[in-house]
Amino acid sequence: MRLHRLEVEAFGPYxxxxxxxxxxxxxxxxxxxxxxxxxxxxxxxxxVAYALFGRVPGARGQVKRLRCDLAPPDAPSxxxxxxxxxxxxxxxARSPEYEVPxxxxxxxxxxxxxxxxxxxxxxxxxxxAEGLTRIxxxxxxxxxxxxxxxxxxxxxVLLPQGEFARFLRAETTEREQLLERLFxxxxxxxxxxxxxxxxxxRRQDLEVYRQSVRDCTARLAQAAQEEPPEDADPADWVATIRHRADQAVTEAEAAEATARSDREQVEQRLAERRERAERVRRVRAAxxxxxxxxxxxxxxxxxxxxLAAARRAVPVTGVAAEAERRAARLEQAVRAETDRVRDLVAMGADGAEAEVPRLRERAGRLREELGELSTLLGEAEQQRTDQTRLTExxxxxxxxxxQAEAITEKLAGFPERMRELRGLRDAAAEALVRVDGVRLRETELSELLTQANEVPALERAVRxxxxxxxxxxxxxxxxxSELLDLRERRLNGMAAELAAGLRDGESCPVCGSVEHPAPAGPDGDLVGDAAEQEAAEAERIAGQGKEQAGGARQEAEAALDAALRRLEGQTAEELAERLTETKDELARxxxxxxxxxxxxDLMAATEEESADLTTQRANAEREVASAQxxxxxLAGRVEERARRLEAARGEHADVAARRAHLVAVVEALDALAEARSARAxxxxxxxxxxxxxxxAVREAGFDTVEAARSAARADSAITELERRLSDAESAEAAARAVLAEPELSGVSPDEEVDLDAARESARQAQATAEAAVATLRAATExxxxxxxxxxxxxxxEARxxxxEAEFAELDALTDVVNGRGQNxxxxxxxSYVLAARLEEVAVAATVRLHTMSQGRYSFVHSDAAGSWGRRGGxxxxxxxxxxxxxxxxxxxxxxxxxxASLALALGLADVVAAETGGALLDTLFVDEGFGTLDAETLDVVMDVLDELRAGGRVVGLVSHVEELRQRIPTRLRVRKARTGSTLELTA
Structure with a gap:
């Protein structure tokens, strides 16, 4: 891998x-x-790291704040x-996520x-070929x-400052975590x-097998009703209880056979006695x-x-009952005729004494008159409806x-109300627009106030x-001073120290003489090598403490300086007052x-209500005109119809009342005609x-109807008499048939059979047989x-x-693999693999450390276990x-x-590159640490770095050490400006 060009904008301090x-x-x-x-x-x-992986190394990657705070709003990061x-x-090309106004x-x-x-x-x-755009x-x-x-x-590739120094001094656990990530x-x-x-x-499976054996043993003990012996072989115990169970089955089978034979003999005797007793009982019953x-x-x-008299009375009682029913119907018809006459007279109608044809003729004439009145009934009903409608x-x-007048008054106030609501709505919208800005200002002020409150603590930390x-x-x-003093004292007393080791006859280490005429004596207390080493160690520890204290002071001053720059002279009181005002404004x-x-919503509802009221007023005005x-x-039609109805009602209240009267008279005439016809x-x-x-009375042989009714019986009584006679005849025939059976010949009704003794013997034999069967069944089961x-x-046991053998082997092997047991x-x-990798790293790093330390130091890998049983390697x-x-x-x-850290980093880089099989690393960066070297050691380190660029590799150093500027003619200078960092390329 070789880097060619890097461009950054609005990123970090740029x-x-x-x-x-x-x-x-x-x-x-x-x-x-x-x-x-x-x-x-x-x-x-x-x-460089962000462009390749989308993240930055170390603690800086946890902040996730990559955009430059001084960048213009329209400049992209x-x-x-x-x-x-x-x-x-x-x-x-990559851009991080960031916020812009x-x-x-x-x-x-x-x-x-x-x-x-x-x-x-x-x-x-x-x-x-077009490339990729997804992250x-x-x-x-x-x-x-x-x-x-x-x-x-x-x-x-980016050998970080301080990382390998920590790795060099780290405990086994921390070193293991880093090596795991790398390898x-x-x-x-x-x-x-x-x-x-x-x-x-396998432990779970083994426990299942063991539990199965325990369950089987427990169930065997339960079935055998005895506890297994603790010191005996379980297999022998199982064989013993099975043998005893087989013996018990054999004994139970013999006892059951004997009891079954006895029970069969006793039951045979009982059956014979029961049969004799049944014959005697039947003879006695007959x-x-x-x-x-x-x-x-x-x-x-x-x-x-x-029974014979009841059967002859049946036809007489039937016709007599029908005669009584017809007499009752005649009496009812006479009462109905009388009631109809009374109803007709009550209505004021005449002709109640007329015959049936005259009554029907008069009813026909009245029906014709009702037909004429039915035509006027509809007009009368319409008259009442129209009068009600006039009122409505x-x-x-x-x-x-x-209603139209009230709506007109209500609509008069709507324009003013809408103007008021519109003004309030515009003010609320403006407030919503300002809320985000005020909230952002509140957040910034809260952060600044927190920073201001931390300033005293930061100042105290700096002090x-x-x-x-x-x-x-x-x-x-x-x-x-103590170390230099001890060294000076030791040099002054070196002659006395050498003289103290002289022995007669032995050569002097200085002059080689075997004679020592005047050995030097000590001038005060002698200083030994141990005291000098102890002072040197104390001086080294004190130097480390000084470096650490200086680093802590720089970090404290940087934190305080960053806080003061952000506050820009604002005090905590001013920020608190501004924050309170901002919170009040935000709440408002x-x-x-x-x-x-x-x-x-209220404006929309008001507009909708205004439109509804306007529509309602128009509807009300139309309703007034339509009703009038x-x-x-309708009033003209009602007046004309009233004159016709007045003439038709006669002496009654209205046409309906006259028609109802005529209907009642017609119905009374029809009812009287029907009643008179039914009575006849x-x-x-x-x-x-x-x-x-x-x-019927003469034909049945009775003198009167009452005599026939006395002989009559109900159907159930007749059936009962027939059943009694039939049962008596059947019983007599059955008894005589029983006595005629051949098997009952010679059986006396006075004979006595003893069944109780036979039953008791049978019961005892049955109980004995059942107990024997139960015993046999239990033994067999x-x-x-x-x-x-x-x-x-x-x-x-076989599983x-x-x-157990497999688990024992697996358990021991698992302990060894995980660093326990026989390990x-x-x-x-x-750890073993990581130890091998670390050993390779130590070999690779020793080559460069031996050169940079001028042959003094080499790395030594140790796989010994740590103290208190900690893992080694x-x-x-x-x-x-x-x-x-x-x-x-x-x-x-x-x-x-x-x-040592630089040598370790370079060695680790070589081993990791070879381990991963990745691309050839043609570009390498070393970040800081050169300020701790003296001029001679710096020359040696530069020689090693010169070796790294052999074969075309490019090495970039990151440092503020001024001496490196004189040693490396081509450089990239980073300059801090007032508005951010800038780059200077010089040659």
Whole structure:
């Protein structure tokens, strides 16, 4: 991968479009991004990262605030990068999401994030020639071409300031997290998880098998009604209980056969006695029935006489009852005729004594007169309807006139009301327009007030940081003075120290003589190597404390400076007062704007009401005219009809009353004629029925009707008499038939049969047999149950043994893979792979560290387990060739830590690039850290960086160190201006 051109606009601290030509800068293979602290050097690296992946590295990517605050409102925030990767030259453009002021009104609108990829020479395989415009497609294509993720790119191309120093001093867990992101060892974590999941699944299966064995054992114990022995073999115990169950079945079968034979013999004897007793009972019953029937002979003769008389009386009682019914009908007809005569007289009509034909003739004449009156009934009904209508029309005209007058008065006030509502609506609309701007101002003031309230704390933090830095400087100077003093004292006492080691007969390490005539003596206390090393370590620790305190002071001052710049001299009291005024204004505008919709609805309702009232007034006026015209036409017709109806009603109230009277007279005449005719017919029928009664009495042999009625019986009584006679005859025949049966011959009715003793013997035998059967059934069922459960127990045991062996093997292997159990180094599979990768990184980094430290330091990878049982495999120390000791990386000084971090970063970049199989990394950036190096070490580091550009690689350095400007002739300078950062390209 090689970068060619970068363009940024309204991005980070750059308000205007700036262009970086990497081809020109990297022509010599090495260039410098130089500028003051905070000038925006790292932002250029952020722009490269954002163009490729749509995000920026480190904590800056969490803020998601990429647009320049000083950019003009119409300037788009955009990053454009041209690069070559995998032999394809392409152009990537991205814009982040940001807020811009609205073109109309107050407030802001959101610009959505965009991305595009276009091919400058030729598209990659399976890619459209016109390029890509979807954000996700652009990101996937870039990552596929580079062959690495964003995290890997940030670590191997943009070597970040401070990141590898932290990695160098990190604990195993933190180092493992970074290496996992870089080397994509998720598949090994998946293997560990697969082993854990499979072990959990197999543990569940094993528990199922064990539970099955326990269940089978418990059910066997329940069926056998005994507890299994704790120290015996379960299989032997199962065989024992099955043998006892089989013996119990054999014994129960023998007992059941004996009891069944005894029961059959007893039941045979009982059956014989029951049969003899039944014969005796039948003979006794037959003799008893014949005796009772012989005593009923006279009674049966009376039943026969009563039945014959009842049968002869049936025809007499029937005709006599009909005669009584006809007499009752005649009496009813006479009463009806009398009532009709009385009704006709009450109506004032004459001719009530006339015969039936004269009555019907008079009714016919009255019907003809009714036909003439029926024609006038419709006119009379219409007359009443028209009179009611005249009254209604008068009331309708009066009501409509008053309604039209009231509506006219109400409409007079509508224009003024509409003008008032329109003014209130316009004011509410204006308030709504201003709400967004006031709310934005409220938010800004709230943020500024919060910032202002934090200023005292920031000032105190600055003072504390300054004091802490001063104390750290004092401690460093004190430690430095003590170290120099100890070294001077040791040099002064070096002769005495050497003399102390002289031995007679041994050569002097200085002059080589074996004689020591005047060895030097100590001048005060001697200073040993241990004391000097301890002082040097104290001086190093104090130096680190000074650097940390200085960094903390710079961060505190930067935070305070940023807060003061944003406040622009405004105090917290002023901001609080402005915020209160803004909140009051916002509340007032919000409340006023809330009524806009209600006012618009009220205006629409008022306009609609005005139109409705206008329509109602027109309708009322039309209704008045229509009612008056209709009333005038209807009044003439009513007057003419009244004269005709007056002549037709006669002496009655109206035509309907006269017609009703005539209808009642006609109906009375018809009813009287019908009643008179019915009375004559009833008299004739009664005379005929009485002659039939006399004939029936003589034919039945009775003297009178009353005698026939006395002999008569109800149908149920006749049926009962017939049943009694038939039952007596049937019983006598049945008894004689029983005594004539051959099997009852010789059976005496006085014979006694003992059934109770036979029944008791049979009951006892039955109970014994049933108990034997129940015992046999229980024994057989227990034996079958034990056999079935024994088979299940054997199957469960057969499944359990291989499952336990398989789980034991899987459990041990899972512990080893996850860094437990027999894994002596406590290294999981993932840690083992990462340890191998870290070892490769240490080898690659040692080559450069050995050069940059002038042969003193080398990286040493350690796979030993940590303290307190912590996992091992990711230890990283340094070998100091001066002392031959392996030291923790935390003991390196500031400059040494930078050299180790840079070597580690370069080595990691080489290993990750080879691991991912990605594109060749022709461009590399190193961000800061050069300020901790002295001139000699800086020369060595520059030689190493010169080696990096061998083969066409371009290396960009990011630093504010002034000395680098003299060493690198072609550079990119970043200058901080009043309105944002600018770029200067110089050669």
């Amino acid at each position: 308000p205007r479009r700036e262009v970086v030509d990497f081809d020109a800068l990297g022509a010599d293979g090495l260039f410098l991004l130089h500028g003051d602290t905070g000038a925006g050097k790292t932002t250029l690296l952020d722009a 955009e990053v454009v990068l041209e690069l070559t990767v995998q032999g394809h030259r392409l152009r990537v 609205k073109r109309r009104g107050e407030g802001t609108t959101t610009k959505k994030a965009k991305a595009s990829l276009s091919w400058i020479d030729r598209p990659a395989q399976d890619q459209p 996700d497609e652009v990101s996937r294509t870039i990552q596929r071409l580079l062959g690495m993720s964003a995290e890997q790119f940030f670590q191997v 994509a060892t998720q598949r090994f974590a998946g293997v560990e998880r697969w082993f854990r999941d499979r072990r959990a699944a 003799h008893h029935n014949l005796t009772e029937l012989a005593g009923q002979t006279a009674q049966r003769a009376r039943w026969r006489e009563e 029309l008068a009331a309708t005209a009066a009501h409509a006139a008053s 504390r940081a300054v004091d802490a830095e001063q104390r750290a400087v004092d401690r460093y100077q004190t430690a430095r 505008l919000s409340k006023q704007g809330e009524g806009k919709a209600r006012l618009e 015209a209709e009333r005038q036409a 017919s009833a008299q004739q029928a009664l005379d005929e029925q009485r002659a039939a009664v006399d004939t 227990r034996a079958r149950t034990l056999e079935r459960l024994a088979e299940r127990f054997a199957e469960a 359990l043994a291989p499952a 002596a180094r406590k290294m999981s599979l993932r 990711l230890g990283l120390d340094v070998l100091d060739d001066y002392s031959g000791a392996v030291r923790p990386a935390k003991t390196l000084s500031g400059g040494e830590s930078f050299l």
